[in-house]
Amino acid sequence: MATIGKLSATFADNLKLDASHTENVESAWGGPLALPPGTSGEKFAKFLAGVGDVCGKSEITLVSSQDQLKGGWYLEQSKVHDMHSIYDEDFFVASAVVTPSSVPQVQALVRLANEYEIPLWPISIGRNVGYGGAAPRVRGSVVVDMGKNMNKVLSVDEDSASCLLEPGVTYSELYDYLIEHNLHEKLWIDVPDLGGGSVVGNCLDRGVGYTPYGDHFMMHCGMEIVLPNGELYRTGMGAMPDPTQPGFDPDAPLHEQPPNKCWQLFNYGFGPYLDGIFTQSSLGIVTKMGMWLMPNPGGFQSYLVTVPNEEDLHPLVETIRPLRLQNILPNVPTIRYITLDAAVLGHKKQYVSYEGPITEEDKRAIEKKLQLGRWNFYGAVYGPPVIRDAMLSVVKEAFLKIPGAKFLLPEDMKENSVLHIRSKTLRGIPTYDELNWLDWEPNGVHLFFAPISKVSGDDAMKQYEVSKRRFEEAGMDFIGTFTVGMREMHHIVSVVFPRGNPKKRDRAVWLIRTLIDDCAKHGWGEYRTHIGLMDQIQGTYSFNDNIQRKLNETIKNAIDPKGILAPGKSGIWPSKYDKKQWVLDSKVEKKF
Missing domain, CATH: 3.30.43.10 (Uridine Diphospho-n-acetylenolpyruvylglucosamine Reductase, domain 2)
Structure with missing residues (x-):
């Protein structure tokens, strides 16, 4: 070294x-x-x-x-x-x-x-x-x-609402492409919080967005992959040559052969379905990926529900679950804690002059200033006006049963509000506004902690209580959001600390490693993590003596015997690497 x-x-x-x-x-x-x-x-x-x-x-x-x-x-x-x-x-x-x-x-x-x-x-x-x-x-x-030079939108099929992309295409660039080709009103994209990320990269990490197409891997269709031996592989219907396609030449180089016309239409092809093993993995380099786009549903309407108290998280989640299962909440909605929204709209020092966790009194003052609650639920409905109006009436009636809850539309808020930002995201318009919360701490950097739980009030409250207690122990502000999937919740917590401050960095590392162990005791596992935490999280998926890791390592050693591609990714180590030397110790001494 x-x-x-x-x-x-x-x-x-x-x-x-x-x-x-x-x-x-x-x-x-x-x-x-x-x-x-x-x-x-x-x-x-x-x-x-x-x-x-x-x-x-x-x-x-x-x-x-x-x-x-x-x-x-x-x-x-x-x-x-x-x-x-x-x-x-x-x-x-x-x-x-x-x-x-x-x-x-x-x-x-x-x-x-x-x-x-x-x-x-x-x-x-x-x-x-x-x-x-x-x-x-x-x-x-x-x-x-893969993104600097391989950054083309290869095709957009308006009829099937699908596209084929290279790895360097960002959400903003895909959106600009649709505008340039006058397709942006017909076809919508699903975006995560920030528009500058790779569409392919986010999907391969199983990231999420916030429209009805928010599960990105669910919305992918067909991949082209360079395997660890250099061979070229196409998944799904891409595995079948299509002589009917214009320009087809069986003697042409494989990467130049036109794809099967159903490659971006039917994910599964024939035989075992292998697409999943190339997500969060070290088994190939994706060179092309198909994604489904969202046909214009006929309009949308965003809204905000605020609740005033910490414990209101419980009824809020209990109200959400049946509406989400019934698809009355059709998109991926979020429940955001007050400090997250405050951080998007300002630095911590704009609200308080002290270090350490913000007091209850000052949280109340921030909520009043920003027209927000302790928890803030952002959602949207989609479809023609008659459908939107009907769904909104059901949503409003359900949430206003929670004492102290408020229901707000964008026109009810000041122009500089998180609801206006989220409205763009919920419409599939890329933004960069969420970058602002990194400035909560001066010269801020961060780690994401992202455990999965059931959509239940009990689980939400327990996860929040476990996290909040550890944040207070570390002397840091809890900044988090619950992102509600079809039947589960991603609890995405941000650990923000100042760059170049070893003491605060050590607190952050202690905090997140401790939270990983805390959550494992409740059966909550993370779905995605920092490279330095992958070994620890892989270890929590320990059923049957870590059979998941063993099977992944067996596959890794079979198709990448020299351990060339991304060794250590997701805690999977090829046999060439001695895990005793490479696995990072998850035991962190508390030094504060």
Whole structure:
């Protein structure tokens, strides 16, 4: 893990650098900050020389300076380390970043990695904030940035309301494409809280949005994948050639063969359904993905329900469950705590002058100022006016049975309100406003804690009480939301702390690792996490002596015997890696 100081000649000779390449690979003169495990500098330089022949030397960025680990934010994110690090900033650091431009280049890159036994860490665009960003789990891995050059909307089928995308297409770019082609009124997209993320990347991490199409993996249809041996694979109906398609040529390169016309229409094809094993996994690099778009339902209406007290979370969730099951709440609604909405609209110091958790008195003052409750439920109804009006009347009647509840429409709120922001999101319009809550703490960074529970008042209250108690113990503000799926809830809690403050970072790490164990005792497991927490969470899925992990490792070793792709992803370690050396200790001493 030491830096390399005597390899400049080796790197220069093997990479055949000249002045035209030094802008992107200038750091090659001194070698990377971290080499891949078990790899000599000379071997690594030869690998990069091969990569340069495949992708072009200008598509390689070597990581050799601590300066490359400074700065960056959501829209100009670091591709070489985690900007929201829970360890030292160079703990999860890449040796290099490679930006391929085509499927054959990705295939050749994977084959080279097998030849030299170099671990690759594929990303779409690297905006996986709160979960590790673009950083590799294994220090010294080569990050494969699939989004820089492979960023095309390949097709949009208006009749079937579907599209085919490359990994670099963001929600904002897909929305702009629909506007440019005059399709945005006919076809809606589903967006997460921030519009700058990759559509493919978010789906592969099983992320969520907030329209009726909010379960993103449920709405994907068909993938093209480069397997760990470099072979090209298409899932579902994509596995069947379609000679009726224009331009079909059985002798053409596989990646150029036109897809089956049903590839984005029917997910399952024939035989075992394998799409799921490529989500949150290390079994392939996705080069194309189909997604279903939402036909314009005839309009929509957003609304807000506020409740005044902490304990009102219980009746709020109990009211939501039957309405969600009956599809009267057709979308993915959210129940947001007052501090989350306050953070979207201002810095903590705009509300209070002290550090530590906000007092009850000051929470009440914030609620009054922002026209909000202690818990704030954001939802929407969809369809023609007659359907919307009928559903709204049912919704309003149900929620106003809760004492103190208020029902508000956007026109009832001040223009600068979270309801106006959420209205865009619920309509499928990408925004960036939710970035503001990172500024709750000066120079803020964050971790997401995301356990799953039943949609019940008892579970919601228990999860909140467990979390709030630990936040108070850590001297931090609870900032969280319940995102209600079809039959479960994602309790998404944000642990915000100031960048560059080791003491507060240590508190945050203690907090989230303690919460993981607390929730496991109640049977609540996280659905997604930071790369530094993957081992701990994988360990909580321990039924039958961790059979889930064992089966995943068996599959991993079978199709990726050299452990090339994303070793350690989701706590799955190939046999090449000694888990005793690589699994991160989840026991964190309380130092405050």
